[in-house]
Amino acid sequence: MAAGRDLGAGAAGGGFRSAALTILACATLLVAPLIPGALGDEGPGALLAVPVESIAVVVVLAAVPHRLARRAVAGVYAAIVVVAIVVAALDLAYESTIDRPFSLAEDGGSLVSAYGVVSDAMGPVGAASVVALILAIATLVGWGLAAAALRVGTLVAHHGRRGRGVVAAVAATWIVCSLAGAQLVPGAPVAASRTGEALVESSSRAVTSVREQEAFERALAAxxxxxxxxxxxxxxxxxxxxxxxxxxxxxxxxxxxxxxxxxxxxxxxxxxxxxxxxxxxxxxxxxxxxxxxxxxxxxxxxxxxxxxxxxxxxxxxxxxxxxxxxxxxxxxxxxxxxxxxxxxxxxxxxxxxxxxxxxxxxxxxxxxxxxxxxxxxxxxxxxxxxxxxxxxxxxxxxxxxxxxxxxxxxxxxxxxxxxxxxxxxxxxxxxxxxxxxxxxxxxxxxxxxxxxxxxxxxxxxxxxxxxxxxxxxxxxxxxxxxxxxxxxxxxxxxxxxxxxxVTIIAQDPAxxxxxxxxxxxxxxxxxxxxxxxxxxxxxxxxxxxxxx
The missing domain is CATH 3.40.720.10 (Alkaline Phosphatase, subunit A)
Known part of the structure; x- marks a missing residue:
C-alpha cells in the first residue's frame, strides 16, 4: 500500500510538472514574438495581443510528421523571432541616442564604434562581459522559443482532432480580431504580427537607403x-x-x-x-x-x-x-x-x-x-x-x-x-x-x-x-x-x-x-x-x- 501511494504521488508530481511546462511554453509563444512591439512605439501595451507567428508555427509543427523536420521548423521560427527582437532592441538604442532606427545596411560598421565607446566607459573586460551577456541571453531565448514551439506543436498533434480544434479556434479568434481592429490598449491591436512588422520595417528601411544613396550620388555629381x-x-x-x-x-x-x-x-x-x-x-x-x-x-x-x-x-x-x-x-x-x-x-x-x-x-x-x-x-x-x-x-x-x-x-x-x-x-x-x-x-x-x-x-x-x-x-x-x-x-x-x-571668433574686424x-x-x-x-x-x- 505504501509503495502504491508513493507511485501515485510521483505520477501526480510528474503530471503537475508537465502541465507547468506546457503553460510556460504557451506563455513563451504568446509573449516572446510580441517583444519587438513592446520595444517600439507601442510600449508594454503591445504584449496584450495574440501573435500570428506562434499560431502559424504550431499549425506547421502539428502537421509535420518527422522529428528532424519539426526541429528545423522550430529552429527557424526561434531564429526569426530572436532576430526581430535584436533589431527592435537596436532600433530602441539608436533612436534613444542618435534619433533614428537601426539600419543593417547603414549601421553595421558603427556597431564596432559603439563597442569602442562602451569599452572606453566600462573598460575592455566590462565591454566584453556586456557582449557575452547579450549573446548568452539571445541564445537562451532562441533555445527556449524552439523548445516551447516543439512542446506545444507536439501536444497539439498528440491530441489529434481536439488539439487541431483548439488551434483552429485561436486562429479564427485572431482573424476576427484582425478584421474588427480589436484593441485592448489604444494603438495596440489584439491581432498582432510584431515580429513580422519589425522585419518588414527593417527591410523597408534598406530599400529606402538604396533610394537615398542614389540621391546622394546625384548630389556628389552636382x-x-x-x-x-x-x-x-x-x-x-x-x-x-x-x-x-x-x-x-x-x-x-x-x-x-x-x-x-x-x-x-x-x-x-x-x-x-x-x-x-x-x-x-x-x-x-x-x-x-x-x-x-x-x-x-x-x-x-x-x-x-x-x-x-x-x-x-x-x-x-x-x-x-x-x-x-x-x-x-x-x-x-x-x-x-x-x-x-x-x-x-x-x-x-x-x-x-x-x-x-x-x-x-x-x-x-x-x-x-x-x-x-x-x-x-x-x-x-x-x-x-x-x-x-x-x-x-x-x-x-x-x-x-x-x-x-x-x-x-x-x-x-x-x-x-x-x-x-x-x-x-x-x-x-x-x-x-x-x-x-x-x-x-x-x-x-x-x-x-x-x-x-x-x-x-x-x-x-x-x-x-x-x-x-x-x-x-x-x-x-x-x-x-x-x-x-x-x-x-x-x-x-x-x-x-x-x-x-557655430561661432566665429577673430580679432581682425575685416x-x-x-x-x-x-x-x-x-x-x-x-x-x-x-x-x-x-x-x-x-x-x-x-x-x-x-x-x-
Missing part, C-alpha cells in the same frame, strides 16, 4: 567646386591661421536656458567678457547637423565637403571621391593643413587621401602621458596646448586645422578640471583626476545627474577654449567653434531638433565685414532667433565669403 581650382580661393584670409574646433555633443540644448545649463551659460557669459577685453569679436548662429547623439564623423564630413552625409554608407562612398573639402581648399591656396584627433590611436588614411591634411596629430604623437577620461584620451586643455606648440608657435606660414575637442563625449564622466597652463607638461598633472569622478555605470541610472554632467563637460570644453585664447594671444587667428551634434535624448529631450551652435550679410548674432552664444543653416551649406558660403 558639386560646383573644382578640386583643382583652389589656388585663387580664400584670398581674404591670407596670412591668417584658421582653426575649425568641433566640440563634441555641443548641441542647441546647451545654449537654451534650462534647469541644468547654468554652467554653460556662465562660461559663455564670462567668455564673451574675456573676448572683449582681449580685442576679439564673435558672431554666432546654428547649423543643422546630419546626425544626432553620436557618429560625429558624419558631421565633420558634411561641414568639410558641402554634401549631406547622414549615414555610414554615404560616408564610405564620399571617402572615395576627389571632392574639395575646406581643408583641401586651404591646402591648395597655400596653407599648411593639420588634423588634431586626440582619441585616434591608429592610422587614419582618409585624413590625407580625402580631407587633404598634410599631417595628423593624435594620441600617438601629441606627447600626452596622463590618464584617459573615458573616451577622451586627453583633456581638451592639453589638446589646445599641444596643438599650439606643434602648429602655431613657429614661422612655417599660416595653418589651417581641424581640432576635435572630445572631453564632452558621452558618458560625460569622469571629467578633467582646468589646471594652470604652466603646469600642463606632458599631462601627468591630471593623474589623480579620473579617480575623483563618478562611475558612468552608476551615473546613467539618474537622468538628472546625466544632464548635469553633460552641462559640466560642455562647460569644461568651452572654458578650455576661452582660456586658450586668453593665454595665447593670436591676432591672426580665425577660430570657428562648432558642435558636431546634439547630445542623446536623455539630455536633449524628445522634441529637440538637430541644430548645433573678417566680420566679409560675413556681415550672414546676419549672425553678436557674441559666442546664438539667440533663439539666430539664423539656421544646414551644415552642408557652410563650405560653399564660407569659401564664397572669403574668396574673390
Amino acid at each position: 558639386d560646383s567646386l573644382d578640386p583643382a581650382a583652389s589656388g585663387d580661393l580664400l584670398a581674404a584670409l591670407a596670412g591668417k591661421d584658421v582653426v575649425i574646433a568641433f566640440v563634441e555633443s555641443y548641441g542647441r540644448v546647451a545654449v537654451e536656458p534650462s534647469g541644468f545649463t547654468a554652467p554653460i551659460e556662465r562660461v559663455l557669459r564670462e567668455g564673451d567678457a574675456m573676448l572683449a577685453r582681449r580685442g576679439y569679436a564673435a558672431r554666432s548662429a546654428f547649423l543643422t547637423s546630419p546626425t544626432f547623439g553620436g557618429v560625429s564623423w558624419l558631421a565633420h564630413a558634411t561641414l568639410q565637403s558641402g554634401v549631406w552625409v547622414d549615414t555610414q554608407t554615404k560616408y564610405a562612398r564620399l571617402m572615395t571621391e576627389d571632392r574639395m573639402t575646406l581643408s583641401s581648399a586651404f591646402g591648395g591656396a597655400g596653407w599648411r593643413t593639420l588634423a588634431v584627433v586626440p582619441s585616434n590611436d591608429r592610422e587614419w588614411e582618409e585624413g590625407e587621401a580625402f580631407y587633404g591634411f598634410d599631417a595628423v596629430l593624435d594620441a600617438r604623437n601629441l606627447g600626452y602621458r596622463g590618464p584617459s577620461f573615458g573616451y577622451a584620451r586627453m583633456p581638451d586643455q592639453y589638446t589646445w596646448q599641444a596643438f599650439h606648440a606643434r602648429a602655431l608657435s613657429g614661422d612655417d606660414g599660416p595653418v589651417m586645422a581641424e581640432v576635435d575637442l572630445v572631453s564632452s563625449h558621452t558618458p560625460w564622466t569622469p571629467l578633467p578640471e582646468i589646471v594652470p597652463w604652466s603646469q600642463l607638461g606632458d599631462g601627468r598633472v591630471f593623474a589623480s583626476q579620473p579617480e575623483e569622478g563618478e562611475s558612468a555605470v552608476a551615473v546613467w541610472g539618474d537622468p538628472q545627474r546625466v544632464r548635469q554632467l553633460y552641462a559640466d563637460s560642455v562647460a569644461y570644453s568651452l572654458e578650455a577654449t576661452f582660456s586658450y585664447l586668453a593665454t595665447f594671444d593670436q591676432s591672426d587667428l580665425v577660430l570657428i567653434v562648432v558642435g558636431d551634434h546634439q547630445p542623446s535624448r536623455i539630455v536633449s529631450g524628445d522634441d529637440a531638433n538637430s541644430d548645433v551652435p 573678417v566680420f565685414e566679409h560675413i556681415e550679410s550672414w546676419g549672425w548674432d553678436d557674441g559666442a552664444r546664438p539667440s533663439a532667433t539666430a539664423p539656421v543653416w544646414r551644415m552642408d551649406a557652410f563650405r560653399d558660403r564660407f569659401i564664397d565669403a572669403f574668396s574673390p
